Each structure stands twice: as structure tokens, then as C-alpha cells.
Amino acid sequence: MTAMLPALSVLFAVFAAAVPWGLPADATFILPLVVVMMVFCWRALPGTALPPYLAMLLGLLTDLTSGGPLGFWALMCLIAATAGGRAPSLTDGRDVRRLWLVWTGVASLAAAIGWLLASLYFLRWIDWWPIAFGALASVVLFPVVLHGVLWIRRGRLLPERTALYRRWT
């Protein structure tokens, strides 16, 4: 069950992202990015099992529930899984800021690719603002999601948080 925890938690997020929360039109990009962010966080945590093919499968589920073209969120999850697997490990650095910085890069890349793909898909330049806003919001929300993932893994947060912010304080 512990081994399935990352996949199950992301699966939960996939369905939660599809639910009508009543977010404004400009904020619709945020929730699927939370799914991508969770994939990144799980992959960055050492000792957890979320292989890229599983990340892609979860991305495909996001595509199916969102009604968008198949492969888009799968690609985003795959990028996040690749980046998360190569990001500085929390165990090595014990520093959340570096991981945050990497996520900023990944979110920017995902936003740029997303905008480009969507423009290619429709053969016209689409509005970049909702995508940029979503990426920006995901950067701001990163610590929250990371803490959530840590809480899911351990069932409690305190020792992890102490370790994470040892250098900050």
C-alpha cells in the first residue's frame, strides 16, 4: 500500500482537478498543474516509487477527465517526472528552496510548451495569460503541495518540516 501511495494520491488529485470548483476562467490552468506538481514532488522525494510510465498514465487520465486532447497533460506529467527524477534530492540538500527553484523552471517550461502546443493545435496564437497565471500560481503553491506530499508520505509533518527548513532558520 505504501508503494502505491504516490500513484493513489496523484489519482485522487486528478479527479479532484476535474470537479467543478467554480474557479474563474483565468484560473482554470492551476488545478491540473497541481497534478503535475505532485508528480514532480513525488519523483524528487527519494525512496518513493512513481515511474515515468505511471506519471504518463496519470497525465492521460487528466486528459480524459478534462476533455482536452489526449497526450497534453501526459506530456506535462512526463516532463515533471523527468525533471523531478533529476532534481536535487531533498535528502541530499535538505533544502526546499533549491527544489522550489527547479520547479519554477519546470513550471515555466511547461507553460511555454503548453502555450506553444495549444497554439499549434488550434493554428492560432491563443491567449497566454491564463497559462502564465496558472504557472505563476503553481510556483506560489509549491511549498503547500510539497508539504502535502510529505504529509501523505509520513502521515505527519513535523520532523520533515524541521529537516526541510534547518538551513532556512
Next chain:
Amino acid sequence: MRGRTSPFKPRPRRSWRAPGELLNFTLYFLCAVLLVLSRIGHDAVVDVRDRFVDLTAPLLEAASVPAIMGRHALDRVRSYAGLADEIDRLKAENQQLKQYEWRAKLLERNVAQLRSLLNAVDEPALHYMTGSVIADARGPFLRSALINLGRDQGVRIGYAVINGDGLIGRTVDAGASVSRVLLLNDLNSRIPVLVGQGGVRALATGDNGAELRLEFLPPGAALHPGDEVYTSGSDGVLPRGLRVGVVTGSPGALKVRPHAELSSLDVVSVLYFDTPALNSTDPPVVSAERPLSPASPADAEEPPAVPTAASETVPPAPIKHAGAADGAPPSEGMAQAQQ
């Protein structure tokens, strides 16, 4: 670059693992292939999507319940916060509406007299069925919503979907028990409309934003902010006269703000409006003998012949349809497609 230290602590160097890298590359390639297949609308992709949506519909429906309840609770808290102002606003609006009611009754009588003089055919009434939104689309591609009404309830591709405020979109995909509604503000949405009292013809197109653009306006068209926008019905798919929105912006950069709040949809109704255009593109699968557009008021009073399972599952919400027929309760399934 030599001698500069990396800001990141390196992971233990792993040897290049060919199978893993190859698998990653294959997955990226697979994503690209899927995107291309989706773009060309391959049957297999459409089929898989439909099956999946039908399969997960009960799960999404159950998952949407707490979200909708939370949204209602939040709305209630907000309304309590501004209760005094809201009462004042409603009082003023009520006064205005009473005047409109009187004028509307007068006009209704005049219209009825004129119609009888002209021996005009009655406007066709529309059946509708009410359901609720169980999921909405996120991302840069689509503005759509999934509703819990499907082919089992007689829904077909191309039907107009409305809520209490006006038109919200049309069905673009119909599974057994769920349908996908393309919202007005989606990039692919094109609605032929009439604008203002002069009935200027135009096309309201979505751009994934909150407002719609007005295209193909005739040169020299006199439009003003505040003008009402409603469907023209010239596409042969949507009924004429459904409320869409109101013109906003300045001359030269006019847009349409939809009456319906497209980002927080809850209870919606599908209008069963069959046209030759729809019959040729998406033939009905249930009850072909269903009287969809009764011409006489006697027909209009009969309950719809379509299955009513979805209506029963949805609690009767106090929705007022755009130009709903006088005296017809919302959940009985009749609406008048006239303003």
C-alpha cells in the same frame, strides 16, 4: 566554467541505463502521437474518451457533490456578508420588474391579438431536461463542462444548453449517461447572434476568456454597450431568441459578456431542439416518435416522452429559463424559445 561549483548538490552519478532512457523516449513519442491523433479526431481516440467518460461518470458525479456543496456554502456566507445591500438592491430591482411585468403583459396581449389577426402559426415550444454539471475542463485547450445527461435521456450532439441566466453552450459529445457541453467562451465556439433592438447579425466567438468576441459585423453597424445579444438561429442548430449576453466595451472593441456565469455552472438544462441539420449529423437513438416541438398548447402540457431519470435525481431547483413559457414549472420540461 571550470572551477565554478554548481548550486545544486549532485545526486549520485548513475550509469546510463539504456532501457530506462529508451522507455522515456518512447513515452514522449507516444504523447506526441496521441496529440496528433487527437488533432485529427481519430475514431479510436474519440471512442476511448467516450467509454472512459461513461465509466467514470458516477465517480465524478459523487466527487462533484462536496465541491458544489462547498461552493453553495461559500456563496451563502458571501450573501450573508452583503445582505443589507442586497436587500436594497433587490427592492429597487423589484420595483423596476413590476413595471416591466405590466409592460410585458400589455405587449403579450398586443402580440396575441396581432398574431390572431395574421393567423400566424404558434411558436414551437421546446422540451428540455435538467441535469447538473459533474466536471469541467481545465487547461489551455478547452472550456467545457460534463453534465449528467446523455443519450439515454435523448441528448444528441448539437443541442443547446441553458441555465437560468441564458445560453451556456451546446453539446459536442454525448455518451450513454453524460454529455460534454462546449461553453460559449471556448475557442471553438461560434454562435450566430442578433444584437440590439435592430437585430444586427454577427457571430459571437469564444477566445477562452471570460467574454466573447463579435465578428462579421456588417459595416457601419450601430451597436452600443448594454445592447442585448441573443441567438439568431440561422445556423439551423440552435433555436432563435435564446439570451446570450450583453454588449460591453467601447466602440471598435466591442465584446459580449455572457449572462450566464460560465465558470461556476451548477444546474443546467438541455433543450431538445431537433432540426434537419441535427438529424443528418447525429440521428436520434431513442424514441423517434417523441413529440419534440408541439405546435399547440395542448401538446405543450403533456409530459415529455423522454426518460426522466435524470430529472428525478436532480432536486427541483428554482431555475427560470430564458423566456420560459408562462405558468410552466421549470422541471416539467417545456420552455418557449422566445425572448
